[in-house]
Amino acid sequence: MKMTTMGQCTGRRDGRLVRTRAAAFSVLLGLGAGFGSIPLPAVAQSYSFSSVEIQGAQRIEPATILSYAGIARGETVSAAELNDAYQRILGTGLFETVEIEPRGSTLVINVVEYPTVNRIAFEGNRRLGDEELAQIVQSQSRRVFNPRQAESDAQAISSAYAQQGRIAARVEPKVIRRSENRVDLVFEVFEGGVVEIERIGFVGNDAYSDRRLRRVLQTKQAGLLRRLIRSDTFVEDRIQFDRQLLNDFYASRGYVDFRITGVNAELSQERDGYFITFNVEEGQQFEFGQISVTSDLPEVDEALFRDAIKVRPGAVYSPSLVENDIARLERLAVQEGLNFVRVEPRVTRNDRDLSLDVEFQLTRGERVFVERIDIEGNTTTLDRVIRRQFDVVEGDPFNPRAIRQSAERIRALGFFSNVDVEAREGTSDQQVIVDVDVEEQPTGSLSLGGSYSTTNGFGAAVSFSERNFLGRGQALSFTVNTASSSTQYAFSFTEPAVLGRDTALGIDLSYRETDRLNSDFNTARGRIRPSLSFPVSERSTLSLRYTLGYSDITVPDESDVGGVITAEAEEGERYDSALGFTLAYDSRKTGLNPNAGILLEFGTDFGGLGGDSTYVETRVKAVAQTLVWNEEVTLRATLEGGVLNYADGNSRVIDRFQSSPSIMRGFEYGGIGPREIGDGVDDPLGGNMFAVARFEAEFPLGLPEEYGISGGLFYDVGSVWGLSDDSTSNVAAGNSIVSDDFSARHVIGFSVLWDSVIGPLRLNFSEALVKEDYDEDQSFDLTISTRF
Template identity: 70%
Template structure:
């Protein structure tokens, strides 16, 4: 506090001080009246010819009289005087009030509450003044209110509770100033963070505590507790965790699962919680008979039965039932059957633990969508939100379709909150869909460094915006420089081209390499517009055009071999390609929540106005599943590619050179055909026209607490790069090594770390079979990505 100023607790409405004096004076007056008059009832009545108001500075006398409600010459009782006193005090304008009858004059003495000069905060570090100022309702240049100050103190304390600081205390203090002004100071004691020391479960048999802890949003306190804040105890997060746990069991067929209680015990030091979930798992159910029924004459039941994807024996999940309902309702619309609703009826078979599901097609109410109202979007255009609806104004109202649209709006990532509700419209047969959203930041600028065992250290600058100009478009710019490579990229995506379910994208990329494994440099530029669209629930087709610029430089200045020097002599080259990729993905939409596959096949046809004619083919197949009560993750992947030229020749910038992300255990270009001449120190990886790689790995716990985010893995890779055209081989008198498809085998182990910098992966590998001139890489560090 400033010297010369005193700090006081905020005053409450005086009820025992000055008010007491007022009541005492009133009591004396009443007792005098009782003595003077023979009848007590008559002594309680007063008539005042005048009213004197004392002590008011800002409040007008008329305002005080209006609160008192006593008119001149009016006869009032003692009870009515007390009511007047209570009304003046309840106005919240005065610290104290006295009402004193003095003969024919009623004296009202008041002490006004001071005006707030300024509001300050002391002792706060975790939450800055700006954040706290947005919480309080007290304002400068307004009359001070003790009740408002107390409510503000409680609001500040609640803000700290949401930060996990349950011991936080906030005390409002007053510093008196001249002219009946005060400074309102909130003294904050923040306290320490109450961490979650331990999360346990009681009653779980099917899944271990470790597996269930991975489901929850709340985490146990770990080594990085200063950075990772999910280990802070927040009561609302516990409620969210209950729902996550219920969804987890429900999606795995435990239809009777329930949480009987959640105990949160505070440690003796009041700095940590021990949380225990008490659960009852019940039995796991599978789907039994899945049928379609309807008594509507226009419904072809057989056609709807054929559309069912669910089969008996699969683990039951409500999400699978919802998916089938949506599929059947779409089919009904396609068949011109409006207002047909699908009602799932489930029968339990306790003996064999199955659930029979009958989808009953019934006639729904004839209700139409009158309009869709969107509010709260200040940046995002209405059409971005509106296109998430399959329903438009005038369509039949389908509650399920509205719920699905609400989920799609939330999944956009543009809004902190999104509420979608339906209400009755202008008639009972119409509804209005209200969409209320709260926007959040969608752009990011990042500056940082990078390290790769392939390209070394580097600096990176990037900008990304997922809702560009509020149109739902994605825009990203990036510059990445490293010791052996630098790249510049631009990407733009329009997710709804011309209002259709077609994704339009433009990619621009330019890369320069100072190849640390060969004696030459390269420059590559790509311009690629593309269109992508779904052709079924899990299948997507992408069409693209690619203009590719390539250049080989400085090969003749070093020890590069004859092949590279020849290809440098061909000069700069521009290739023009048309291509496609067909993908089938069940990782998010399949019937098994623990497994999924991704299949991709793509081709690019060169020769559309370019320098050469060729076909480049790539394929990829990956699969993942969880085993051993979902403790162990098994992954498998197969990748292959082929490059066939019908005119022109391939160059090292066109052929396949594998990196450690494709085939672990070797440097970039460390396997495959090589031009070799020992006496002249020529040993160049020239790439191959074909490659094939198979990767197998298992990820599993290593015994460390899961809050550390560390797991282990074992992997086995096998593959090869091979094949050169005769035109390429003819360009050298040196030896061409490993042109055939000789397989390399690699084993190793991985350390996965879900760090504050991102999901890191450390690979330690050892080739089991390799060729003499292959270049090993026994350690690699990279960002771990989902398959």
């Protein structure tokens, strides 16, 4: 009997790797040459060997091969057991060929070992470096070469290129024979081109346009910046994620019957682009019907829990609003000392009036406790940064919903590319272990570049930021910005959880010098500001701060500066010390309408704590925004104002409110407000009061949305006014103060908004409808667009 297998891979002279061929073996039975042709009845044959001879082994010990075979000397084995021994030796993946041949009382095992991998190399790769590819392949140098593993590695490299949209990438493994039974394993890579997504379309959508739905998806169409934006490449996993995004989008807007019936991805005839079509069924939009609270627990006050519910009948139904109220009721139960109380929503559908009745049922849950929280994968981030996102600790009652919310808070940190939080059974039926598995991602950035401002001109900028400093969850940043007329240095540090509480401690340091910024005088300002911020309600935050400021005004020789600024410069350096607070209310955090929100801010600084002046500065701001016309158009209204009142000392030009495009568009920096006018003198002085109302609408321009360009219309009305008597008394002879009283300016304009690679830009083209004679208007300005 002789069993043999051909090599599963052989190296040709040209170095090509031949695919694995099936193993073949033959059994030769004969009683002699003279009886070879005489048919005999089938008889089970057995063997017994007094010795085993291993041939061909070089690196592997014969005893090891014999242990793989599992045959002992003197043991009687059948032909089937010999075949099993052959399969075991071959299955180790260490041998290119294996032969088992009985020779009387001796069993001969002849093997040809696979070579060892001398080195692994990559050729033809440019988009992915050798280091990236080396992390993908499982084959290793100084290990036994395995052709199956080499083929698997080639497929893994192809998949990595497919994730970048290069579905035509091909990878071919080759072996180059070396001496001493060694080979070099070379992966030849043909990267191919990027297959972009030329068009994303939808079928079956009536409530929302294709343009609006495309903004929901993570996948984007190829646009002008296709060389820089990778989200326009076809990635199958991303399409699956987009399906979930669409489901969440419609569910949050009351379309409970929405479903995606299919996604078609068609490759263009030239094989250089995909056309993706989402087939959807929207269904009807539902609203909240009757809202009620029930409980079979005698200790539960249903009226108390009913008053805590925020959703009201008639509002558009959203599962997230139901989840928010469930979490709110469960927190209330803990506050009332009711442990293990669970809130289960029961939804009743009313097709007649398209409403959903929601009954929040309070029940007694199982008595299960958190045994421990295990955290893995955080090589840099400290455990306590992750643990403080949990509302529970070891020994607390287990609440699955609270654990899910903690997982969302961990993801919201932005420190990890992947977060998995799961609960498993602990050491007893009444205990669970919460496993947290995270995968970290870069959290720092360093940027070197240039800047441009219509106020300061061109400049160079260097900035560094780290959102997870030393793995402690702290934010650190510093910036150096130099322009033709100003130089600025800034440093900030924030500890988000002081003493493990939901309280943020921050410190800001800044210093800025201006060289004749729109006027004939120079300024220098420095500031140190520690602050403390904490929530005071579900939607409100209070910030407390202390500010120590330094300021100075200098007037160069032969400068044409009026008497007001000259007198203020003669005062010399000033140090201000102030305590302040800001109370903010933001309905966007847990608002009932995902398409609307309100932001209210009120802040006051009280100066005079050892400083050179005593003052009170108050600022208020109110912003309201909503989306209309199937969320195609954004309407926004902003009201903002401020009052500066000095009880001891006098305000200076660098202390007073100055108009700017960020406050009121259509005018230059200091373009409106009190001015000292005279022979060769035109000094913007700023005002002790300002008020402005800004109304704007943003809408698509009909351009392909992959360009990231939209339009807007705006209307601003406001004024800067008010000087103290001490300031007006310093007017130089022959000069006068103009625009000291309130006088509303009106501006209309058109904006072009562009989501560029350097950030959202806003180009404003404006026209002043109402202005004063001495105002300095501005028909165009370029700014960084801010989001509400």
